[in-house]
Amino acid sequence: MKVHYECLSCFITQSQKISELATEDLEKRKEAMIVAAKAVQKYYHRNAVPAIGGSLLFLELYRLLENDDPFKEYKRISNKLAKKVVEELRKELKIGLKDALKLAIAGNVIDFAVGYNPEKIEEDIEHRLNEELYIDESEELFKSLENAKTLLYLVDNCGEIYFDRLFLEKIEEAYPALKIYIAAKEAPIINDATVEDLKEADFGKVGKIVSSGSRIVGNPL
Template sequence: MVTDDPTVHERLIRETLLLVAEMPFDRSPPWMGQRIHRLLRELTGEKDPYRQVKQHSNNLALSLYAELKERVRGSADPFATAVRLAIAGNVIDFGCRSHLGDDEVHQAIEDAMVGSVDEVAMADLRQAVEGVGDILYLADNAGEIVFDRLLIEEMPQDRITLVVRGSPVINDATREDAEVAGLNSLVKVMDNGSDVPGTILESCSPSFQACFARSDLIIAKGQGNYETLSGGGRNIFFLLKVKCPVIAGHIGCDVGQVVVLRQNRRSERV
């Protein structure tokens, strides 16, 4: 995305292979992704190589927004429909693929509307949202964040803090994307101070850590947040599309499945 020059491609590939060859394999994929994408930004001198990809994703999602909003409004269960759409948006992930056609986004929407979902977890999420207390909503990717808006609009916005990444990494959503999605005027937006494509608390800012610790409910989008927060001793609802066989095996579902997962305090770390 940064250049057509094959000598630069070759250098990036070689340096990345050497980096990965020496990595500790007991770390999570987002930990590895942080190192890889830091290296790529450093070697290319490009602070945000996925900027155009993120713009395209935001524009695509915004062009679908009105239609999807109608779909939520016209639904027999607007909350559940919004949850499904928010998860459908999680298909927009350039951490696991290098290209995504607009048609694949459309397909993901239709798949998410009919795919089976854990109805108990869905009911628990609804109840948790209807309760009192602060809600922390951890966004995942650009474009996807417009789908998140559909869900956030079905929730009590005065109790929600939306969290984005602290700096660009892959196509993960940053403050700029939250703004483009129109979320700044709806909820409080903060960044986590980190460039991990997930949420590794130790690498986040003290203010985010404090906010994370005192929130009554955490909604975490995407596989990166699942890989870094599962088993961490907080009650979290994970909303994601499953993107690899390892995580599918861990959760007990199929690759591509739409997942609403309530984390128990005692569950195992990935």
């Protein structure tokens, strides 16, 4: 993705979140934000790739704040919550391949912020299940999967990976000959899922876990 006018605000909002999650010390947080203010012109410019620029900025703050994974607890809670929701959905509903695709999309849309009411998530998600997709390319996807030998599935944030896992199970059932690879980040960057998170969520059962080889949000290819 190319840099957009809104990216700077996102860089700074995430930087603030990093400083808040990394330390309770207000002076330390201020120091981090002053470093961010100095650094940001290096990472936000006309030719910046926001995923790379942002990540380099965030990692600079991780080093300064001496915290290698400020989102650790946030991710733990997101994963716990999503896991519970997916388990409930499995009990309540008979989930087909297309449903699981919709759930993976819904999981991507909903932000698993700390404190989000799990009851409400279930309701929101069931609501989405009953809606049509606004852009629906599922038939094309399923046709491609029929003809494919391998699938490389790139995961994004913690929390939503539990919805991805459900979708991958359904893919595995529908296309048993398919060789599935699931890629996550090599090491922690904001709330992105890491290889460790995939192991923890038992993705080994639905495919082969691989590392994206980077510690950059998104997946520069």
